[in-house]
Amino acid sequence: MTERLVPGDQAPAFTLPNAEGGTTSLADFAGRKVVVYFYPAAMTPGCTKQACDFRDNLASLGSAGYAVVGISPDPVAKLEKFAARDGLSFPLLSDGDHAVAEAYAAWGEKKNYGKTYEGLIRSTIVVDEDGKVAVPQYNVKATGHVAKLRRDLGLDTAGTK
Template structure:
């Protein structure tokens, strides 16, 4: 197993280019000048991930008004992300990273404790990236339920 990266405030956010649920490639570079909330979740259409994704959807307007763009990232295929977005009315980009390259660059994939077992998998994480492409906040091992409210409080939104 490779050593897991842990990002901290002030570090540059790792660059990425990934397809969204429509197959459109989205990159961090194209979002320069905007603040970004990038969240990594284990699997589309599972209960906890659906809760988190829907809470972000419900908060997109106030977050956008405060200058934040929301992007979700999972290992799911583009087609599954399209079904997820359609099923739950998710209007922000859901990015497909099946080989976990971007997950690993952000430290959102690695060894974790899952119900008492040590496994390798997605570590639910959220990153607040400033308009200059630097990490403002890095949150690892977060709980899905209520997470968006905690992010909004952190950002004063």
């Protein structure tokens, strides 16, 4: 497993297929701050809650200078359905071979119901305008994560969910 990223690390570059049928790269956000969040599976209860929290906070994050990108190992077709079903207007990217998740240390050993296996670790990495890691967060909770992230970024949480 890749060592976890720390503030100041260069964020690993990526280009992945997106739910709109094109590709999205980290380089597309050069000069901007971007929240890159990794989630295990589209259209599951926790991942839907987290995605909808990002959707509901997208305007305020945007006004604070942050773009949002969601990455999962799901195929593009599932991401298309997820985006359409829940009105998700930020890029959803398919990391089918989980190479990007591995580069961001968001893939590794997990334990669930007493079983140990390899899988996606729910994680959020905030990348600054220079492509450096600003805030790395691993093993985040699906519910309440966006509010915590906003607090950690020093953004006003008034009027958000």
